[in-house]
Amino acid sequence: MIWLCVAGVLIVAFLIFHKLFVQRRACTSTATLHGKTVIVTGSNTGIGKATALALALRGARVIVACRSKQRGEDAAKDIRRESGNDEVVFMQLDLASMKAIRSFVETFLKTESRLDVLINNAGLATAGRTEDGLGMVFGVNHIGPFLLTNLLLDRLKECAPSRVVNVSSIGHSMGTIDFNCINTHKRLALGTSNRDIFKIYCHSKLCNVLFTHELAKRLKGMGVTCYSLHPGSVRSELGRDLNGTFMNILKCISKVLIQTDEMSGAQTTLHCTLQEGIEPLSGRYFSDCKLQDVKAEAKDDEIARKLWDVSERLCGMA
Numbered sequence: 001m002i003w004l005c006v007a008g009v010l011i012v013a014f015l016i017f018h019k020l021f022v023q024r025r026a027c028t029s030t031a032t033l034h035g036k037t038v039i040v041t042g043s044n045t046g047i048g049k050a051t052a053l054a055l056a057l058r059g060a061r062v063i064v065a066c067r068s069k070q071r072g073e074d075a076a077k078d079i080r081r082e083s084g085n086d087e088v089v090f091m092q093l094d095l096a097s098m099k100a101i102r103s104f105v106e107t108f109l110k111t112e113s114r115l116d117v118l119i120n121n122a123g124l125a126t127a128g129r130t131e132d133g134l135g136m137v138f139g140v141n142h143i144g145p146f147l148l149t150n151l152l153l154d155r156l157k158e159c160a161p162s163r164v165v166n167v168s169s170i171g172h173s174m175g176t177i178d179f180n181c182i183n184t185h186k187r188l189a190l191g192t193s194n195r196d197i198f199k200i201y202c203h204s205k206l207c208n209v210l211f212t213h214e215l216a217k218r219l220k221g222m223g224v225t226c227y228s229l230h231p232g233s234v235r236s237e238l239g240r241d242l243n244g245t246f247m248n249i250l251k252c253i254s255k256v257l258i259q260t261d262e263m264s265g266a267q268t269t270l271h272c273t274l275q276e277g278i279e280p281l282s283g284r285y286f287s288d289c290k291l292q293d294v295k296a297e298a299k300d301d302e303i304a305r306k307l308w309d310v311s312e313r314l315c316g317m318a
């Protein structure tokens with residue numbers, strides 16, 4: 001009898017996990033992207049690489065924007081081969097350095113005439129500091145995409161209708177924004193344990209949702225729309241820097257429970273990039289290829305505006 005109860009609990013837990021985390025829907029848009037240019041950050045591996053491949057298959061000119069020259073060039077070559085699209089080019093972009101971001105934008109604006117979609121996909125969960133002294137997770141997951149997007153806004157406006165797609169995570173719902181910590185330590189929270197890093201990661205993903213919320217307001221009427229999203233749970237390289245017994249057990253469990261197919265992890269990004277008619281939903285959050293509501297803090301006008309102001313100051317834009 002007790003085994004039946006245990007089995008029942010496990011099945012219910014699995015079904016809840018499946019419902020909450022596993023991506024089931026696919027992007028149904030049939031839009032093609034011939035003549036359009038898309039930047040996908042962090043597209044040398046994981047969800048970003050699958051996204052870049054899917055967009056290349058639809059005819060886009062794809063800028064594979066990655067920090068490692070070798071990994072980025074190899075990925076661009078793979079995508080060209082698999083898609084048969086020669087318009088897939090690598091450009092170096094390290095989101096942990098504002099100087100490198102500015103240099104990427106300078107090269108991009110000089111060499112490319114269009115920008116139709118910017119996909120802020122790159123992300124990490126690791127300790128350390130960026131070149132500019134920001135907490136690494138805060139710097140790469142929020143401040144880097146914030147600066148990159150702002151520097152590319154004029155080109156996006158020129159190419160309207162255009163879009164910005166920010167890859168967040170369901171983890172944003174466990175995040176919070178500690179402005180005192182940002183002001184004092186240039187990070188979202190303190191600590192270096194796996195648990196701390198996981199928490200800081202969730203805070204940074206909340207920043208993605210709030211950034212999108214505020215960006216939509218600032219872009220209203222300009223033909224540029226923006227969306228944030230959870231891509232589903234994909235066993236990618238994201239947890240590569242998180243070790244220790246607890247993380248190793250989690251990784252073993254994830255081998256059994258989590259889908260590994262990066263292409264299914266790309267579906268909500270593709271939906272936000274391609275789906276016709278979602279423009280009135282600019283600034284909102286998507287999961288499993290559909291609109292999802294977020295907690296009050298993730299759509300709070302005042303918090304979003306304050307985060308924008310702090311981010312501008314940290315980027316030297318204010």
Ligand SMILES: NC(=O)c1ccc[n+]([C@@H]2O[C@H](COP(=O)([O-])OP(=O)(O)OC[C@H]3O[C@@H](n4cnc5c(N)ncnc54)[C@H](OP(=O)(O)O)[C@@H]3O)[C@@H](O)[C@H]2O)c1
Binds near residue numbers: 044071
């Ligand atoms: N996998 C999931 O289950 C899951 C769930 C929710 C949300 N997400 C989000 O989905 C996005 C993609 O994650 P993923 O799972 O595909 O992870 P991944 O396999 O680790 O890929 C992350 C990408 O980001 C790049 N990146 C890291 N630091 C960078 C930097 N400083 N500058 C430029 N690029 C940098 C990585 O480049 P390198 O290879 O050079 O490190 C890699 O290309 C992330 O934003 C993540 O938060 C993933």
